[in-house]
Each structure stands twice: as C-alpha cells, then as structure tokens.
C-alpha cells in the first residue's frame with residue numbers, strides 16, 4: 056500500500072477504561088490503514104471496541120497510546136481549533152440512533168453542520184448556498200418530499216438518510232458510520248447500504264462499523280476487531 060493513497064492511519068492504538076478498581080483494556084496496540092476511496096467494514100463482537108475505535112478515528116475521543124493520522128497529519132499534535140475543523144469539515148459521522156434534533160425540520164437538521172461552522176454573519180452570507188446544498192442532498196437521498204417534516208414524522212430509514220445527508224453536508228473526505236443499520240429492519244438496512252454503495256462509487260471513503268456479517272459483505276473490505284486488535 057503506497058503511503059500516498061492512505062487517508063487514515065492508526066498505529067499502536069491503545070485505549071482502556073477504568074471502572075472503579077478495574078481497568079478494561081479495549082484497544083491493545085491496534086494498527087489500521089484506510090486508502091482514499093475505500094469502503095471498509097469493521098466487524099467484531101459486542102463490546103470488542105468498535106465504537107471506541109470509530110470515535111477515536113473521528114477525533115471524538117482520544118487514545119491513551121498510539122497515533123491516528125489523517126492525510127499524513129497526526130491528530131494528537133493538532134490544536135483544539137484544528138481538531139474542530141477536522142471534526143466539522145473532514146469527517147462526517149452517522150450513528151445507529153440518528154441523533155437528529157426533533158425541534159428542527161429535516162432541512163434545518165441537514166444544514167446544521169454548516170451553520171455550526173460559521174459565525175452568525177458568516178451564516179447569513181452562505182445560508183442560501185447551504186440550503187441549496189442541503190436540498191440537493193435530500194433529493195439525492197430520496198427525501199425531496201420530506202424537507203419540511205420533523206424527524207419524528209419520518210420512518211427509521213428516512214431518519215437515517217437525513218443523518219447521512221447531514222454527515223455529507225460539508226463534503227467530508229471520510230464518512231464514519233457506527234451501526235448505521237443497527238436500528239432498522241433488513242430491507243430498510245439494505246436501502247441504507249445502497250446509499251453507501253452509491254456514495255462510494257462516486258469516490259466517498261467510508262468506514263462503517265457493524266456486527267452484521269451480511270451488511271459487512273457489501274463493503275469492499277472487511278476487517279475484524281478481536282482482542283483489541285485487527286485480526287490478520
């Protein structure tokens with residue numbers, strides 16, 4: 056694997072949680088490399104550390120040991136400001152339970168990452184463009200007729216598609232998804248995978264966590280997390 060193609064790389068990742076007197080070692084020196092344009096599925100038993108790993112890769116959590124580098128830059132050496140930029144612009148996150156705001160419309164939920172990355176004045180300057188992008192994404196994801204709905208007025212699959220649109224809003228280099236189909240029936244789940252496949256074909260790099268082998272099989276590469284490491 057040429058280093059040029061590698062967009063995300065982790066080396067020797069270690070992470071443990073302390074619960075009272077006991078220490079749970081979740082990641083034990085994990086190495087991982089993802090190339091630009093890849094669609095990788097990470098599978099592993101419940102409690103094996105999949106979510107922990109994904110949060111670290113997206114800079115939502117910090118490892119105790121080891122490094123994560125994104126496009127050659129070590130996340131551990133970035134300032135708070137740079138990390139915020141990374142979280143907001145470089146990665147998009149999709150979660151099992153959508154994490155949409157029920158008070159906001161579909162369109163507002165999708166626009167949120169752009170709103171959050173601007174000052175109030177900056178937002179006034181770009182909101183028309185942002186709205187256009189949000190609508191385009193929603194149409195692309197088959198939600199053109201739902202933009203004024205509130206999340207609670209949508210089905211699970213529709214909610215997840217809104218969450219995907221939100222994750223894509225700032226054109227992230229990397230899409231991270233934690234059990235994106237975990238809360239959906241298999242037909243709806245497969246529909247979400249159709250969306251990921253389509254995005255990947257258009258060049259989107261995706262790292263998805265799942266415990267479902269059949270879902271994982273739709274990715275380009277499957278890696279298994281066991282005993283705190285990638286099983287080779």
Ligand SMILES: Nc1ncnc2c1ncn2[C@@H]1O[C@H](COP(=O)(O)OP(=O)(O)OP(=O)(O)O)[C@@H](O)[C@H]1O
Nearest residue numbers: 072073074081100101102103104105106107108266
């Ligand atoms: N904040 C925390 N404090 C203490 N222990 C934690 C914390 N977060 C996770 N753990 C523990 O770390 C281990 C790995 O958790 P993680 O959520 O990464 O697993 P997972 O592979 O995503 O599991 P699942 O498939 O059930 O989502 C679990 O044993 C869990 O109990």
Ligand SMILES: [Mg+2]
Nearest residue numbers: 105106107233
């Ligand atoms: Mg998990």
